[in-house]
Amino acid sequence: MTRFDRFIDTFFKPEVMQQYWPDIVSGLFVTCQIAILVIVSGISLGLALAILRSYGFKVINLPIVIFVDLLRALPPLVLILILYFGLPNLGINLSGFLVLWMVLTLVLAAFAEEIFWAGILSVPEGQWQAARSTGLGRFQTLIYVVIPQAVRMTVAPLTNRTIAITKNTALGMVIGVPELLNQATTAQSFAANATPLMMATIAYLILFIPVVYAGRRLEKAYAWRRH
Amino acid sequence: MSQRLPILTIDNLHLRYGDVDALRGITLEAGTGEMTFLIGPSGSGKSSLLRCCNRLETPTSGKIYVDGEDITQRYINLNRVRRGIGMVFQSFNLYPHMSAKGNVMLALRKVLGKSRAEAEAIALKQLERVGLSDRAGHYPNQLSGGQQQRVAIARSLALEPKIMLFDEPTSALDPELVGEVLKVMRQLKDDGMTMVVVSHEMRFAKAASDHVVFMAEGQIVEAGPPAQIFDEPVAERTRTFLQEAYH
Numbered sequence: 001m002t003r004f005d006r007f008i009d010t011f012f013k014p015e016v017m018q019q020y021w022p023d024i025v026s027g028l029f030v031t032c033q034i035a036i037l038v039i040v041s042g043i044s045l046g047l048a049l050a051i052l053r054s055y056g057f058k059v060i061n062l063p064i065v066i067f068v069d070l071l072r073a074l075p076p077l078v079l080i081l082i083l084y085f086g087l088p089n090l091g092i093n094l095s096g097f098l099v100l101w102m103v104l105t106l107v108l109a110a111f112a113e114e115i116f117w118a119g120i121l122s123v124p125e126g127q128w129q130a131a132r133s134t135g136l137g138r139f140q141t142l143i144y145v146v147i148p149q150a151v152r153m154t155v156a157p158l159t160n161r162t163i164a165i166t167k168n169t170a171l172g173m174v175i176g177v178p179e180l181l182n183q184a185t186t187a188q189s190f191a192a193n194a195t196p197l198m199m200a201t202i203a204y205l206i207l208f209i210p211v212v213y214a215g216r217r218l219e220k221a222y223a224w225r226r227h
Numbered sequence: 228m229s230q231r232l233p234i235l236t237i238d239n240l241h242l243r244y245g246d247v248d249a250l251r252g253i254t255l256e257a258g259t260g261e262m263t264f265l266i267g268p269s270g271s272g273k274s275s276l277l278r279c280c281n282r283l284e285t286p287t288s289g290k291i292y293v294d295g296e297d298i299t300q301r302y303i304n305l306n307r308v309r310r311g312i313g314m315v316f317q318s319f320n321l322y323p324h325m326s327a328k329g330n331v332m333l334a335l336r337k338v339l340g341k342s343r344a345e346a347e348a349i350a351l352k353q354l355e356r357v358g359l360s361d362r363a364g365h366y367p368n369q370l371s372g373g374q375q376q377r378v379a380i381a382r383s384l385a386l387e388p389k390i391m392l393f394d395e396p397t398s399a400l401d402p403e404l405v406g407e408v409l410k411v412m413r414q415l416k417d418d419g420m421t422m423v424v425v426s427h428e429m430r431f432a433k434a435a436s437d438h439v440v441f442m443a444e445g446q447i448v449e450a451g452p453p454a455q456i457f458d459e460p461v462a463e464r465t466r467t468f469l470q471e472a473y474h
Contacts, residue, residue, distance in 0.1 A: 124318075124320075126316055127320055129283055129316065129320065130316060130320035130321075131322075131334075132306075132309065133281055133309055133312075133383075134310070134313075134333070134334035134382065134383065134386060135306045135307065135310035135386065136333070136334060136337060136338055144333060145322055145333075149322075149323065
């Protein structure tokens with residue numbers, strides 16, 4: 001066996017590929033589902049918190065800042081384990097899917113809130129004054145004047161953060177969520193071969209390269225109209 | 228010429244930020260259709276006074292009546308009050324993500340609740356009034372400073388305010404662009420708009436205003452018709468200021 005053959009046999013074994021591709025595809029589907037749910041709910045929650053924070057109520061802002069700092073400081077895996085293995089002792093049984101979705105949503109929301117908040121702060125005071133002087137209310141000013149400008153500035157950091165956190169769907173593996181990596185490692189131990197891991201790698205690329213690309217496109221589309 | 232019905236009355240207005248007394252007892256009246264010019268050294272409180280007039284600042288004490296209504300009341304619908312008082316800023320503050328037309332339309336749609344078609348018709352009419360009908364679809368960064376400021380004026384005018392406040396409207400402009408903005412202001416005056424202007428355009432003040440107010444350190448030092456203030460100032464401070472301003 002040449003080195004090349006051994007390499008192919010380890011990572012790209014055709015029989016293993018043939019046998020396990022349905023598992024990999026079903027894992028990809030689950031990962032995709034969680035990823036989309038996390039992106040939508042995490043970014044919406046983050047934006048909602050940033051808007052709430054911009055009202056400047058101390059009683060509300062303190063909990064928001066604490067929430068955001070805690071979730072940014074903790075490794076998501078810790079939260080996943082606490083919710084999945086700790087809560088049942090209190091009689092609360094959440095499925096692995098639900099725990100994974102909740103934790104990643106909260107973590108993405110925490111980062112997104114900070115990013116949106118920085119975006120809101122970066123919109124010049126004059127924009128607020130101009131809008132308010134025409135009789136627009138605070139919320140209207142946020143929605144029509146400030147947020148659209150803030151969002152343009154947040155596209156790049158938000159895309160990066162979204163990708164980083166969505167990749168954490170792989171943590172579902174430790175609590176039995178049948179996502180991509182879980183399917184791949186299961187297949188790997190049954191087949192005693194690393195090919196399923198390589199298949200998962202390729203599947204991750206198929207899933208995330210378009211997201212990275214979409215982020216780039218968004219960044220360009222949201223740049224100021226020039227000339 | 229202008230009727231002296233006061234549409235704006237400021238009564239013993241005080242404004243304090245922390246330890247700083249920005250305004251120390253300002254009393255002032257502006258009649259319908261009059262142009263009142265506020266002049267004075269920087270830090271004299273002119274802009275603060277203007278900003279109190281549409282409650283971008285809340286005065287510490289004193290009253291401001293606009294068309295008979297006390298707008299310093301604690302529980303007052305500020306959005307309704309501000310609708311009736313246009314404000315033009317030194318830095319234009321156009322919304323960069325909207326076209327000139329979009330800038331004018333926003334408050335028409337969201338504050339006055341007009342339909343898109345109606346708002347668009349009004350926006351085009353107001354842009355024409357400031358000489359920019361051919362720039363309706365342009366974005367702020369495609370317009371010169373003078374054009375941007377005229378769009379900002381159209382944006383305020385569209386709400387048919389009773390008073391227009393101008394906060395150094397030409398200070399951020401290149402000298403060759405100042406004229407086009409002053410021309411629009413002159414034309415507004417001829418249309419009977421009541422205006423309160425903070426500006427360093429002394430020649431324009433002399434030519435177009437009805438009333439000049441010289442302020443220093445949060446107080447009115449001297450007020451009167453432009454001929455009096457510019458040609459025969461009584462107070463020493465006014466004289467010194469004007470000498471410096473013309474140099």
